Amino acid sequence: MVQENDDRSISSAGSPGHQQNYLNLGKECGMYLCEDWKPGTILLEDGTVIQNRMIRYNIYNQQMEYASAGDTAAIGNPEDLSRLIIEDKIFVFRNFYCNDQVKQGYLELLVEGEYELLLHRGIKYEYEEAAEGQGGSGPVTRYYQANSYFLSCHGKIAEPLPEKKNEVIAMIDKDEKKLKKYVKENKCKLKNQDEIMDFFVFVNNN
Numbered sequence: 759m760v761q762e763n764d765d766r767s768i769s770s771a772g773s774p775g776h777q778q779n780y781l782n783l784g785k786e787c788g789m790y791l792c793e794d795w796k797p798g799t800i801l802l803e804d805g806t807v808i809q810n811r812m813i814r815y816n817i818y819n820q821q822m823e824y825a826s827a828g829d830t831a832a833i834g835n836p837e838d839l840s841r842l843i844i845e846d847k848i849f850v851f852r853n854f855y856c857n858d859q860v861k862q863g864y865l866e867l868l869v870e871g872e873y874e875l876l877l878h879r880g881i882k883y884e885y886e887e888a889a890e891g892q893g894g895s896g897p898v899t900r901y902y903q904a905n906s907y908f909l910s911c912h913g914k915i916a917e918p919l920p921e922k923k924n925e926v927i928a929m930i931d932k933d934e935k936k937l938k939k940y941v942k943e944n945k946c947k948l949k950n951q952d953e954i955m956d957f958f959v960f961v962n963n964n
Contacts, residue, residue: 784882784902791815791879795825800833801840813844818881818901820863822849836864854878854908854916865908865916868955871962873909873930875955876916880904907954923948930961937961 791814798813812825821832822842833839836851843849848867853860854876869875882904885897908916909929920926926948927937940946940960946953 784904787817787881787901787903789816789818789881789901791817796844798824798842798844800842802838803840804838813842815844815849815864815879817879818883822864837862841867850876852876852910852916855918856906860915868951869958869962871958873911873958873961874916875919875958876908876910877951878906878908880906907951909958919954926957932961932964936964 793814795812795814798811800808800811800813802808814823815821816823816832819832822836823830823832825831833842839851841848841850842864849864850867851862852865853862854865855861863878865876865878867874868877880903882902883899884902886900887897907919909919909926910916911929911931917929920929923941923946927934927941930937940957941948944956946957948954948957
């Protein structure tokens with residue numbers, strides 16, 4: 759059963775955003791995937807379907823929130839989810855390897871099949887002091903995307919997708935020559951989401 763938490767709680771899905779001091783923080787973003795509430799559908803492992811929920815993804819707190827009687831509630835036991843659909847995006851709650859540890863969290867299911875491509879969204883943040891004369895009341899917090907791709911092979915725990923294409927190919931138990939031919943003919947460097955998705959659609963269909 760899906761339980762409700764108030765919006766002050768931290769989900770067990772993963773740790774909240776973490777502060778970074780890197781020079782290249784990436785693309786600035788907000789705490790939510792989308793600030794607006796979007797219609798969504800919740801599918802549970804027991805076959806229950808909950809429709810017409812207004813949902814938003816709180817990336818910072820790693821929670822799926824929904825509007826309930828004028829308040830904000832969050833899914834308290836996401837391990838009961840089969841999948842959660844928000845517009846054209848499918849989310850699952852899965853185990854995945856990160857820094858040699860098994861963690862749990864929401865991942866977007868980008869490609870289904872024998873080889874599942876998954877996207878984990880996180881947030882990095884930094885404090886920026888208000889400049890003198892701006893009338894600021896204190897430091898400003900800025901958020902930045904920290905997105906990572908994962909691959910689940912044959913239903914196993916998802917592992918981080920390597921940066922080098924030859925290492926990606928090495929994870930796949932299929933005809934290596936055929937995969938390398940696809941990469942070469944399509945000038946595929948596996949450096950952007952469209953390329954990666956197209957590649958794994960090919961992998962699952964061949």
